[in-house]
Amino acid sequence: MIDFLVRNVFEPHPELLVFLVVALGFLVGKVHYRTIALGAVTGCLVMGLLLGAQLKVPVNGTVKDLFFILFLFALGYKVGPQFFRGLKKDGLPQVLNAVVVCVTGLLVAWGFAALLGYGPGLTAGLMSGALTQSAAIGVAQDAIGTLPGISAAEVKNEENLVAVGYAVTYPLGTILCAMLLANVLPRLYRRNLAAESAALAKELDAPNENPDLSAGYYEVVLRAYTVQRPDLVGRTIEDFENQQRGLGRRIYLTSVRRDGEILPHSQATALAEGDVVAVSALRGDLVAYDARTHIGTEADDVELLGYQTEHLHVVASEKAQLGKSIAALRREPFMVGVYVDKLYRSGTEFPYRLSTELERGDTLVLSGPRRLVEPASREIGKKVPTSFATDMVWVGLGVFLGGCIGIPALTMGGVPISLSTSGGGLIMGLVFGYLRGKYPTFGNVPPGAQWLMDTLGLCMFVAIVGINAGPGFTSGLATAGWGLLVFGAIATVVPLVVGFLFGHYVQKLRFPILMGVLAGGQTTTAAIGALNENAKSQIPTLGYTVPYAIGNVLLTIWGAVVVLLHH
Numbered sequence: 248m249i250d251f252l253v254r255n256v257f258e259p260h261p262e263l264l265v266f267l268v269v270a271l272g273f274l275v276g277k278v279h280y281r282t283i284a285l286g287a288v289t290g291c292l293v294m295g296l297l298l299g300a301q302l303k304v305p306v307n308g309t310v311k312d313l314f315f316i317l318f319l320f321a322l323g324y325k326v327g328p329q330f331f332r333g334l335k336k337d338g339l340p341q342v343l344n345a346v347v348v349c350v351t352g353l354l355v356a357w358g359f360a361a362l363l364g365y366g367p368g369l370t371a372g373l374m375s376g377a378l379t380q381s382a383a384i385g386v387a388q389d390a391i392g393t394l395p396g397i398s399a400a401e402v403k404n405e406e407n408l409v410a411v412g413y414a415v416t417y418p419l420g421t422i423l424c425a426m427l428l429a430n431v432l433p434r435l436y437r438r439n440l441a442a443e444s445a446a447l448a449k450e451l452d453a454p455n456e457n458p459d460l461s462a463g464y465y466e467v468v469l470r471a472y473t474v475q476r477p478d479l480v481g482r483t484i485e486d487f488e489n490q491q492r493g494l495g496r497r498i499y500l501t502s503v504r505r506d507g508e509i510l511p512h513s514q515a516t517a518l519a520e521g522d523v524v525a526v527s528a529l530r531g532d533l534v535a536y537d538a539r540t541h542i543g544t545e546a547d548d549v550e551l552l553g554y555q556t557e558h559l560h561v562v563a564s565e566k567a568q569l570g571k572s573i574a575a576l577r578r579e580p581f582m583v584g585v586y587v588d589k590l591y592r593s594g595t596e597f598p599y600r601l602s603t604e605l606e607r608g609d610t611l612v613l614s615g616p617r618r619l620v621e622p623a624s625r626e627i628g629k630k631v632p633t634s635f636a637t638d639m640v641w642v643g644l645g646v647f648l649g650g651c652i653g654i655p656a657l658t659m660g661g662v663p664i665s666l667s668t669s670g671g672g673l674i675m676g677l678v679f680g681y682l683r684g685k686y687p688t689f690g691n692v693p694p695g696a697q698w699l700m701d702t703l704g705l706c707m708f709v710a711i712v713g714i715n716a717g718p719g720f721t722s723g724l725a726t727a728g729w730g731l732l733v734f735g736a737i738a739t740v741v742p743l744v745v746g747f748l749f750g751h752y753v754q755k756l757r758f759p760i761l762m763g764v765l766a767g768g769q770t771t772t773a774a775i776g777a778l779n780e781n782a783k784s785q786i787p788t789l790g791y792t793v794p795y796a797i798g799n800v801l802l803t804i805w806g807a808v809v810v811l812l813h814h
Contacts, residue, residue, distance in 0.1 A: 249301065257304045261714075264304055268295045268710040269703075286773070287702065288381045289417050292709040296414060299717020311711040315385040316672040318704030319803070320646045321697055322382060323676020326796035328684030330677055332592075338793045340754050341764050345794035348746035348768035349801040352378045355741045357812050359734045367391055367810045368405035369727050372412015374809050375802075377420045377738035379771045381705055382673075382799070383806030384409050384712060389667040390807035404723075407716035410709075411723040416735030421773050423739045428762045429777035432747060436758075444759045444784035467586050467614065468530045469501075471551050474522040475543030485514035488583060496532040497577065499584040501525045501616055504551050512618065514583075525551050527584055527615070557617040558588065562687055563609040564628035574601040576627075585615040585623045598789075608685040631687050641679065641690040642700075649675030673803060743769060756790070763790030770798040 257264045272291030332338055356374035359365075365373065371387030374380075388406045397405075433440050474480065479487070484500045491498040502525040503510045503518070510516060518524070523546050526538060539545060563569060568576065573587060590599040591610040597603075605611075610631060613620050624630050653671025683690040692700075716723070743765050750761045759782055766774035767790065778787040 253302050253304060257302055261304050261306045262310075264298065264302065264714060265306060265310075265707065265710055268298055268714060269706055271298075272706060272710060286421070287706050288709055289414070289421075291706040292410060292414055292713045295710045295713020296410065296717045296720045297713075299714035300720050301717070302714075303718050304714065306711045306714050308711075308715075311385075311708055311715075312669070314704045314707040314711070316646060316650060316669045317700050318708060319382060319385075319669050319673040320642070320649060320676040320679075321692075321700035321704060322799060322803075323673045323678075324645070324680035324683070324692060325676075325697055325701060326799050327677040327680025329792045329796035330800060331681045332793065340756065341767075341790060341793045342797050344746055344750045344754060344756070344761075344764050345768035345797040346801065347749050348742045348765065348794075349378075349798055349805065351745045352738065352742035352769070352802070353805045353809060355738045357809055359738060360809075360813060363730070363734065365727075365813075366405055366408065367394065367813045368408030369412045369731070370813050371806055371809050372409040372414075373416055373731060373735055373738060375409070375806060376413040376416030377735040378742070378769055378802055378805075379417060379420050379424065379739075380799070380802035380805075381413070381417075381709060382803040384413055385669055385708060386667065386803055386806030387810050388712075389669055390810040393667075394810070404719065407719045408723050408726070410712050410716040411720060411727060412731060412735075414713075415724070415727065415731050416738075419732060419736050420739040421771055423736055424743060424766065424769055424771040425774040425777040427740060427743055428766055428774050429781045432762070433758075433781070436751075438758050440759055440762070440778070440782040440787075441784070443757070444782040444786040447757060447759055447786050448784055467588075468528060468533060469552055470526045470528075470533065470538065471523055471546040471548045472526060472538050472542040473544050473546050474518050474520055474524060476541060477520075479518050479542065480520050481517055483514065484516050484518070487518070488514075491532075491536070492578070496528070496536060497586075498526060498528040498532055498536055501527045501584055501619075502551050504548060509551060523548055523551060529586075557620045558612060558614045559620050559624050560591075560631035560687075561611050561613055561624040562628045562631055563605045563611060564607060565626060568627050569605055569607055571605055572601060573599055573603050573605075576605065577601075579626070581623045581626045584619045585613050588612040588614045608687070610687055629688050635693050635695070636691065637693060637696040638689065638691045641683075642692060645675050645679040646672055649673070667807070670804065670807070673800065677800065739769075759784075759787045760790035763787035764794045767791040767794030767796075768798045770795055770802060 269291055271294040273287045274290070275294060276287035276290030278290075334342065353374065356370065356377060360370035360373060367387070368391060371383065371391075375383035375387065387409050391405045391409070392402055394402070429440075432438075484503075488499055502512060503516055504523040505519060505521075524542065525548070526533065526542070528536075573590075576582060576587070587599075589612040590597045590603065591612075592606065592608075597609075611627060613623060613627075615623075649672035650668035651671065652674065653668045679690065683692070746765050746768060747761065750756045750764060751758075754761075756764065759778075762778050763775060763786075766778060766787070775788060775791050779785055
């Protein structure tokens with residue numbers, strides 16, 4: 248049966264084998280214990296190695312390179328805003344800690360490889376697996392291909408050993424990182440992650456993160472009331488809203504029905520007894536006001552309450568609004584009836600407070616009646632076009648330019664050194680991602696497209712790596728020995744311990760934040776999941792994003808550096 252499939256299906260159509268490996272890899276990747284999963288990338292590599300060893304069907308290397316450069320561009324595009332934001336003053340402590348972790352990881356992996364006599368392939372595999380950085384596989388293989396004085400057969404063998412080393416060390420590296428940060432270090436230092444995260448959240452005025460308490464809660468509410476209080480009769484809408492604003496409440500009258508007809512909205516409209524008014528307000532303000540007592544009985548008017556609302560993404564660019572706090576922005580006349588739902592900064596959601604000041608390039612999500620939201624958006628900046636279509640001009644140009652800047656090479660000690668086309672793709676992805684985060688009115692790459700290029704691109708790449716490396720997997724594992732597993736575990740733990748000691752005793756970072764910084768520096772997604780679970784909070788994530796961006800870039804580059812150091 249296997250021979251039949253090889254002769255009639257996989258040899259003439261190797262692309263079908265790639266998709267079979269990806270399907271099985273994603274299935275295997277779902278195997279998990281609590282928040283720790285094998286992951287789709289490792290699943291695809293393992294299945295590629297197993298099927299490649301059994302079927303011995305090669306896949307063209309150009310296909311592998313195509314997916315890898317697309318993945319690296321998408322990776323740079325995703326982390327670009329956080330990468331450049333981390334270079335600012337307030338992000339430097341986290342950046343410094345991430346650099347310490349990454350440099351320590353490189354030196355430990357290189358030291359073990361030199362001690363044990365590993366070649367460049369196993370050295371790179373040990374490093375990429377122990378530090379849980381899949382992208383380093385491809386960069387290391389590119390670097391091995393440029394080494395002088397080795398035959399084509401030796402190049403292929405060393406490239407295959409990269410995959411072997413990664414497959415052996417990555418699963419344990421992921422588990423150890425998650426356990427060390429979420430369980431071992433907090434217990435050793437007798438720290439309560441949940442209690443400290445809750446205290447820090449209170450200091451930062453962070454919103455409640457308990458889904459059992461917040462699910463179904465809407466901050467902005469819409470109600471209808473019949474005007475019955477004599478002291479309201481004759482007062483204008485503007486007068487009523489100004490009074491509430493003076494009392495620190497955001498309560499607005501958005502529509503009025505009189506004698507069965509909905510009146511055109513005007514701030515100068517005077518209220519009459521029997522009018523039915525639509526009231527838009529923050530829930531807490533409306534409860535404090537007690538509208539039934541101060542306006543009249545509540546009404547159920549579907550038409551009055553059913554006006555078109557809009558959620559609009561707006562980029563802050565108007566000079567008059569830049570530097571204003573959210574609280575000051577709320578007090579502007581054009582914000583009457585308009586609410587700030589979310590704020591995105593540098594491409595990611597930013598947990599804003601009333602004191603948060605607007606910066607150029609911030610994206611606000613405004614909500615309210617369309618007739619009010621549209622004018623407010625023009626006062627703040629430019630609308631962001633919401634579309635599921637990917638700007639392929641932007642993506643294609645970015646990959647092309649990145650590949651071009653990666654081609655030139657410098658020769659040092661007889662070894663040609665270059666970014667490579669894949670490294671150039673990563674750098675240009677960082678630049679294009681930063682530009683998109685700063686000026687999000689162009690270069691649209693929606694989340695679904697980013698996932699396709701990022702996750703599927705990497706999984707396709709490692710699937711092909713596994714298929715091509717499969718025939719030599721057994722002999723490669725025999726060459727490495729099971730000691731690779733032990734030294735890989737040490738190479739995982741040592742950088743985290745060094746980073747922890749530096750962050751705890753020298754930088755004096757808050758414990759939950761420091762745990763997130765370490766998870767980001769080693770780019771271990773499973774670790775931040777375990778941390779958030781144990782902390783019962785998203786607070787550790789505040790330390791994760793910037794180091795994650797820095798770690799992704801440095802550890803990817805380390806794939807080439809460790810090969811050159813070995814040579």
